[in-house]
Amino acid sequence: MPSASYEPLTPLSFLERTAKVMPNEIAVIEKDKSWTWADFFNRVNRLSNGLKGLGISNGDHVAIISRNFSPMLEAHYGIPMTGAAIVAINYRLSADEVSTIVNLSEAKVLLVDMGVADRIDKEKLPNVEHYILINNGVISYQEAPKANIEGMDYETLLEHASDEYKRLHLDDENTPIAIDYTSGTTGMPKGCIYSHRSVYLHVLANVIEHKVDAYSVNLWTLPMFHCNGWCWTWTTTATGATNVCMPTPDAKEISTLIQQHNVTHMAGAPIVFHRLSRYMNENSISSFPNKLIIDVAAAPPPKGMLLDMEKRGGVIHHAYGLTETYGPFTICEWQPAWDSLSEVERINLKMRQGVPDITAGYVRVVNENDEDVPADGETVGEIIMRGNDVIQGYYKSPEETAKAFKNGWFYSGDGGVMHPGGYIEVKDRFKDVIITGGENVISVEVENILYEHPAVYEAVCYGKPDEEWGELVKALVHLKPGHEVTERELIVFCKSRLSNYKCPKEIDFGEIPRTSAGKVQKYKLRQQS
Known part of the structure; x- marks a missing residue:
């Protein structure tokens, strides 16, 4: 049983400490602007209170789809400070894939970087009650990709919210702080539940293993949506290191x-x-x-x-x-x-x-x-x-x-x-996941799309080693008798149905190697590539 002085672990405590200990040190640099830790703390508090004003509280989920801009970093504090869990979504996904994740997560509020707003299809998001529009990366909303969403401006939300700090009181340090979706083995996203406790411990490991201190300057080359930036969204705060944001x-x-x-x-x-x-x-x-x-x-x-x-x-x-x-x-x-x-x-x-x-x-x-x-x-x-x-x-x-x-x-x-x-x-x-440019591609998902083409009899997808991408998505296709289709036509067909990074970059034609039991021998295909 915890003692009377027990305090549940949460990475949110890092921000409280750093904002108090080194308020005037630089927290975030973005293009020609910068914020001190006091500034960052103020903005996070306003975001948290603004979300509470929209009805967000313990147990809720708030989703965000954004490139590596400062609001994405702020959301990793402002959302959990309400008691809700952050759902950071891959902006490279298609509109259908994003809709699936938002719906599975049951998010009530969705923050959208208007530079990737074309990934949002409001008609497929019946449970989202509020949209908050992040106007980074575009001069005006009118110049953003075409999207059928309207909502409140992110900076306006912060401007009208209180900057009062209200510490989150956790009853259980295993409370979810984030839900990160992965395609798993079937292509259907699965929500990985991250707890306050485990994130706290993971941050400590990052600090120790990667020698992070107040003199450190972290350049955001890693997408913040990817496992919450491998928990670096909280790591830099632990020691007061500086974050340099870049969208891509x-x-x-x-x-x-x-x-x-x-x-x-x-x-x-x-x-x-x-x-x-x-x-x-x-x-x-x-x-x-x-x-x-x-x-x-x-x-x-x-x-x-x-x-x-x-x-x-x-x-x-x-x-x-x-x-x-x-x-x-x-x-x-x-x-x-x-x-x-x-x-x-x-x-x-x-x-x-x-x-x-x-x-x-x-x-x-x-x-x-x-x-x-x-x-x-x-x-x-x-x-x-x-x-x-x-x-x-x-x-x-x-x-x-x-x-x-x-x-x-x-x-x-x-x-x-x-x-x-x-x-x-x-x-x-073992699961035949292809990792191309750091993104996971489920081979069966690509194969199922290829099977939709009327000329395709059989199809198998696998990863081809590549010096630049790590792996390329490659396919071997066996056509139906009497049918013809070119490599280019099949690639275009896939691009009309899948995110670009999931589509095959090369397609060969021929018989698919199998064992006597009928199992596809993908290892032979990899060896031949």
């Missing part, structure tokens, strides 16, 4: 902002840093202005990119995780003895996804009998995890929760090996 990761702007603000930290998928490397090479930029910690995860990064970033003064922190694990769960914990190894040996070690971070919990690699595979770096099994950085389940999806969890362990569906010393290395994705 453009290589030229990344390079400019790194030099301009002496950036010390950034994170994202390998493609972000691959493009940065290429831009710096093309423009004869030899190095970063100071040591730059680069947190990279998703598809295993190319060795060449790792070497190039480190030669410029970057320090690669290679991680692995899923939406179900609050983003990265493991990190390739670097050991001082490895510094004396050859360049090839060091990069081979850095390619490993590593060990659980300092607060995460436990990771294993098991065979089909749930027995640990030998720690030989060769025997492939399924990666399973448990601990503080694993969700307790999916929102209102008990059947999906039961499928993913067994005896307290989360089964990732990812294949990997265990090296001596407890370091894992991801080898394959």
